[in-house]
Amino acid sequence: MTALASERMTQIEQLRRDRPRSRFLRWSLSAFVLLLVLSLFSGEFGFEQVFSPRRLQNLENFLTETLPPPIRRGEGLAAGLAWASDILMSPKGFPALGKTLAISILSILLAFFVAILLTPPGSRSLACPEPYLPGLASAKGVRSFLWNVCLHFCRFFYVFLRAIPEYIWAFLLIQMFGFSAWPAILALAIHNSGILGKLFSETVENLPPESTIALRGIGAGRAQLFWFSLFPTGLSRFLVYFFYRWETCIRESTVLGMLGIVSLGYYINDAQATINTPEMLFLIFLGSGLVLLGDLFSALIRYLVRHAN
Amino acid sequence: MRSKAELKGKPFPVGIRGWVLISAILVGLWAWLYLGLSPRQLLPGDASSIGRFLAAALSPALDSQDPGLGEAVRYIVLQNALHGLGRTVLFAAASLLLSILGGFVLGFLATSTWWAGDTITSRGPLRRLLRQVFGPTVSATAKILATLLRSVHELFWALIFLAAFGSGPLTGVLALALPFAGTLGKIYAEMLEESPSAPSKALRDLGATRLQVFFFGRLPAAFPDMMAYTLYRFECALRSSAVLGFFGYPTIGYFLKLSFENLYYSEVWTYLYGLFLLIFLVDAWSGTLRRRLAT
Numbered sequence: 001m002t003a004l005a006s007e008r009m010t011q012i013e014q015l016r017r018d019r020p021r022s023r024f025l026r027w028s029l030s031a032f033v034l035l036l037v038l039s040l041f042s043g044e045f046g047f048e049q050v051f052s053p054r055r056l057q058n059l060e061n062f063l064t065e066t067l068p069p070p071i072r073r074g075e076g077l078a079a080g081l082a083w084a085s086d087i088l089m090s091p092k093g094f095p096a097l098g099k100t101l102a103i104s105i106l107s108i109l110l111a112f113f114v115a116i117l118l119t120p121p122g123s124r125s126l127a128c129p130e131p132y133l134p135g136l137a138s139a140k141g142v143r144s145f146l147w148n149v150c151l152h153f154c155r156f157f158y159v160f161l162r163a164i165p166e167y168i169w170a171f172l173l174i175q176m177f178g179f180s181a182w183p184a185i186l187a188l189a190i191h192n193s194g195i196l197g198k199l200f201s202e203t204v205e206n207l208p209p210e211s212t213i214a215l216r217g218i219g220a221g222r223a224q225l226f227w228f229s230l231f232p233t234g235l236s237r238f239l240v241y242f243f244y245r246w247e248t249c250i251r252e253s254t255v256l257g258m259l260g261i262v263s264l265g266y267y268i269n270d271a272q273a274t275i276n277t278p279e280m281l282f283l284i285f286l287g288s289g290l291v292l293l294g295d296l297f298s299a300l301i302r303y304l305v306r307h308a309n
Numbered sequence: 310m311r312s313k314a315e316l317k318g319k320p321f322p323v324g325i326r327g328w329v330l331i332s333a334i335l336v337g338l339w340a341w342l343y344l345g346l347s348p349r350q351l352l353p354g355d356a357s358s359i360g361r362f363l364a365a366a367l368s369p370a371l372d373s374q375d376p377g378l379g380e381a382v383r384y385i386v387l388q389n390a391l392h393g394l395g396r397t398v399l400f401a402a403a404s405l406l407l408s409i410l411g412g413f414v415l416g417f418l419a420t421s422t423w424w425a426g427d428t429i430t431s432r433g434p435l436r437r438l439l440r441q442v443f444g445p446t447v448s449a450t451a452k453i454l455a456t457l458l459r460s461v462h463e464l465f466w467a468l469i470f471l472a473a474f475g476s477g478p479l480t481g482v483l484a485l486a487l488p489f490a491g492t493l494g495k496i497y498a499e500m501l502e503e504s505p506s507a508p509s510k511a512l513r514d515l516g517a518t519r520l521q522v523f524f525f526g527r528l529p530a531a532f533p534d535m536m537a538y539t540l541y542r543f544e545c546a547l548r549s550s551a552v553l554g555f556f557g558y559p560t561i562g563y564f565l566k567l568s569f570e571n572l573y574y575s576e577v578w579t580y581l582y583g584l585f586l587l588i589f590l591v592d593a594w595s596g597t598l599r600r601r602l603a604t
Contacts, residue, residue: 025601028594029536032543036409039402045479055474062473102340109337163588164581165548167464167555168562171569172577176359180350235326255462272468280468288460295460 065277092267097290100263103181104249107188112242115196120226122154123204132216161194170256184256192245199241203234239305243298250294254287365574386576390583393561400550400560404485405543412493418451419498458491463549467556481558496538504530533602540595
């Protein structure tokens with residue numbers, strides 16, 4: 001090895017040794033990977049049971065039952081299509097899809113509303129004694145104890161809202177409000193306002209502060225700073241998150257029907273309970289069609305919003 | 310700034326923000342009417358039971374509220390909660406492991422850049438065919454597969470598996486793993502595609518093979534983001550695995566549902582607090598990790 005090459009090697013070795021390292025990061029990630037691997041071998045999940053004869057028998061029954069009855073009886077594709085369109089036209093089809101969609105829309109609108117109201121007190125840059133003061137406007141600004149309490153209370157409230165899954169919220173709310181669409185709407189709104197609140201607050205903290213500082217300079221208060229500068233500047237990013245969460249709302253609102261609310265899930269659960277496998281699969285298929293359409297629409301809007309300016 | 314003369318022909322100037330607001334109100338109104346909602350439905354039917362439920366928040370139970378069981382078995386609710394939370398973590402971890410494997414394969418196959426952009430210049434018709442036809446086909450198929458897996462909710466997968474195999478812990482894990490693999494596959498692919506292409510181009514010019522370009526050029530740059538996203542999905546997996554309990558799997562949701570149906574509200578609150586604490590801790594831990602990964 002020539003002298004030059006070996007010098008190069010030492011330099012590379014030095015670079016490798018100087019790379020940023022964090023003990024916390026390394027231990028945490030190792031523990032995480034260990035947890036994932038050990039969980040599979042915890043003895044909780046018996047792989048050997050999967051192919052027991054009883055299960056294979058189950059599977060065989062299931063597979064023979066999946067085809068729609070007209071096709072199973074050999075009446076041809078036209079009869080199968082008639083079967084599908086019958087389901088589509090019944091309350092299980094389009095009306096259920098419409099209700100699923102309506103629930104998702106109302107819940108995300110409600111979540112947006114709640115989240116945007118929680119955003120100013122939950123943003124580090126506004127929840128401080130002198131927000132956006134010209135000449136003093138670093139990201140942290142001046143802190144005070146009471147404003148810190150307000151900030152951390154909001155942050156904790158976000159976690160509280162989003163920690164409990166929608167399904168469990170809905171399960172609890174149904175006992176309070178009965179089987180109208182409200183429990184589903186409220187459950188989705190509670191969970192998503194926690195998520196949107198967190199995302200919105202982080203967005204507000206990272207917005208370019210110039211226009212807000214200018215507004216503060218001419219004597220605007222907190223509410224004015226938020227509604228006339230931060231909100232309009234951040235709106236396109238808020239909308240991106242809004243549509244991203246709306247996708248998930250559609251997905252979840254189909255499922256919440258399984259608790260007895262009339263969205264698609266209600267009929268899917270019904271079909272499962274009456275062992276009507278073909279109908280169950282068809283309705284699940286319909287639901288995933290709705291989710292796909294929602295995804296496409298929201299991706300389109302997000303693209304338009306991103307490229308608006 | 311528009312001049313007065315410019316605005317003269319437009320009696321009601323509505324900007325893009327105005328249109329967003331107006332369409333949101335209209336769509337919301339449609340949804341409201343379609344569902345036939347009225348605020349009166351929000352008046353609780355049975356106020357006293359709601360009162361009892363909310364009051365129980367202040368007195369979570371450690372012992373069973375079942376008078377027959379009562380104090381005979383000490384701390385049975387606490388034991389159930391720990392047991393259920395443990396199973397919740399196990400289900401989430403096992404399914405996340407499977408979905409990371411699946412998602413990585415999907416993301417690897419779906420990364421179109423790997424097949425087209427920064428790989429070896431093609432020589433000969435066979436290689437060109439490989440690059441122009443085979444590569445994009447594989448990539449598109451992987452993307453479609455990921456989307457299909459994702460579009461069916463994990464609880465519906467659970468229903469399908471319950472119908473196909475009967476109950477059993479492994480079916481629950483699979484039900485969680487499939488949609489999560491789809492999501493991870495999609496996000497991994499996007500992150501791999503968006504990572505800077507300069508290192509892989511340099512490797513290609515040095516004569517590295519496709520696999521080397523992928524593993525030493527693309528992957529290292531995207532890895533921290535992929536890791537951070539996976540940690541976030543672990544939180545989601547915990548929530549979903551808690552809900553799986555409602556379908557008879559032994560996670561925390563199972564105990565919660567049982568206690569609620571027996572009207573043992575103090576027990577319900579113990580389980581809710583337990584779940585909240587678990588998610589809160591994991592959220593704090595993974596949030597710190599993600600911030601470290603980002604720098």
